[in-house]
Amino acid sequence: MLLDVQNLGVTYRMDGQEIHAVNRLSFQLQENEIFGVVGESGCGKSSLIKALLRLVARNGSVVADSVNFQGHELLQMPMEDFRKSILWQKIALVPQSAMNSLNPVYKVGPQIVEAICAHVRMSEREARTKVNDLFESVGLQKDLFDSYPHQFSGGMRQRAMIAMALALDPQLIIMDEPTTGLDVLVQDKILKTLRRIKNETHCSMMIISHDIAIMSEIATRIGVMYGGSFVEIAPTMDLFKDPSHPYTMGLTNAFPSIRELGKELISIPGSPPVMMREENKCWFEPRCPFSADGCRETFPALTMTGTNHVVSCLRSDDRQKLAKLAKEKTTWIS
Numbered sequence: 001m002l003l004d005v006q007n008l009g010v011t012y013r014m015d016g017q018e019i020h021a022v023n024r025l026s027f028q029l030q031e032n033e034i035f036g037v038v039g040e041s042g043c044g045k046s047s048l049i050k051a052l053l054r055l056v057a058r059n060g061s062v063v064a065d066s067v068n069f070q071g072h073e074l075l076q077m078p079m080e081d082f083r084k085s086i087l088w089q090k091i092a093l094v095p096q097s098a099m100n101s102l103n104p105v106y107k108v109g110p111q112i113v114e115a116i117c118a119h120v121r122m123s124e125r126e127a128r129t130k131v132n133d134l135f136e137s138v139g140l141q142k143d144l145f146d147s148y149p150h151q152f153s154g155g156m157r158q159r160a161m162i163a164m165a166l167a168l169d170p171q172l173i174i175m176d177e178p179t180t181g182l183d184v185l186v187q188d189k190i191l192k193t194l195r196r197i198k199n200e201t202h203c204s205m206m207i208i209s210h211d212i213a214i215m216s217e218i219a220t221r222i223g224v225m226y227g228g229s230f231v232e233i234a235p236t237m238d239l240f241k242d243p244s245h246p247y248t249m250g251l252t253n254a255f256p257s258i259r260e261l262g263k264e265l266i267s268i269p270g271s272p273p274v275m276m277r278e279e280n281k282c283w284f285e286p287r288c289p290f291s292a293d294g295c296r297e298t299f300p301a302l303t304m305t306g307t308n309h310v311v312s313c314l315r316s317d318d319r320q321k322l323a324k325l326a327k328e329k330t331t332w333i334s
């Protein structure tokens with residue numbers, strides 16, 4: 001196992017109030033997998049990755065029983081050790097906005113060379129060779145090495161950020177919405193590049209997206225987040241074949257599918273919660289067409305419903321019946 005997260009919480013304090021952005025969240029990441037994290041805006045995806053990378057804003061606090069990466073308790077390590085030996089070297093980030101992450105007045109290739117030299121003992125000449133190789137592996141022409149960020153298209157900037165993340169041969173690359181804002185053809189090329197890189201380097205990837213359709217293309221396993229926790233985690237095929245949480249059923253209804261051409265898209269009424277208190281209840285209950293006695297009084301633990309398939313729903317035994325009902329538009333209206 002590469003990463004084991006147990007009971008992670010991220011709480012922000014603002015104007016005398018608390019927001020529980022991540023709440024009792026647990027999951028494991030294996031080696032050589034692409035783990036997709038999906039959920040609506042505000043469900044805590046970015047807070048989760050910021051907590052793993054110790055980048056949570058000053059008004060936020062992070063707690064966990066354990067965040068163990070290859071034997072290192074990440075939250076317990078002195079910050080300096082974490083920055084020196086984990087960040088970029090073992091866990092790298094491709095942030096949400098590639099444009100803002102590159103210095104606009106500095107040529108792209110030399111920026112990456114400088115980042116490499118700041119972290120590992122490597123001569124500038126070796127680092128330049130490495131960056132040229134990285135450009136090739138992410139599909140950027142070598143002559144772009146000496147170009148400025150504004151000379152790159154959105155897709156090229158995203159590739160440059162992926163090259164930067166790969167620079168120190170990390171075991172885990174975390175990507176925040178890597179294809180958002182790119183047109184469909186460029187999205188497709190980026191996804192192909194990511195798949196190839198994963199196969200060549202055997203690194204693991206954790207990809208955050210609000211778009212379950214994109215995840216179905218790239219992820220080997222998907223975690224569905226709602227209200228700061230994972231409500232369902234399953235291998236990608238199983239998640240679509242046997243969605244077990246009503247929120248997952250709703251999400252899969254709301255996206256077009258190449259396998260079900262012409263299917264009617266049904267959206268989930270209501271909006272995601274802002275969690276001002278920790279409460280022992282299912283946070284999806286107010287929007288759930290299948291809520292039952294007990295859903296307001298219990299925070300359902302993740303339980304197994306199949307091989308590597310876990311769900312946090314009191315009604316998971318009825319999932320096949322509910323999945324059928326969830327395909328009907330009237331289920332969500334009433």
Ligand SMILES: Nc1ncnc2c1ncn2[C@@H]1O[C@H](COP(=O)(O)OP(=O)(O)OP(=O)(O)O)[C@@H](O)[C@H]1O
Binds near residue numbers: 047060
């Ligand atoms: N620094 C902060 N101070 C106060 N509240 C915050 C802060 N950062 C995030 N939040 C709140 O925490 C909750 C989770 O936000 P987060 O950005 O982690 O969600 P997300 O799923 O990544 O959303 P998006 O896809 O829109 O980025 C939201 O209610 C958000 O407003």
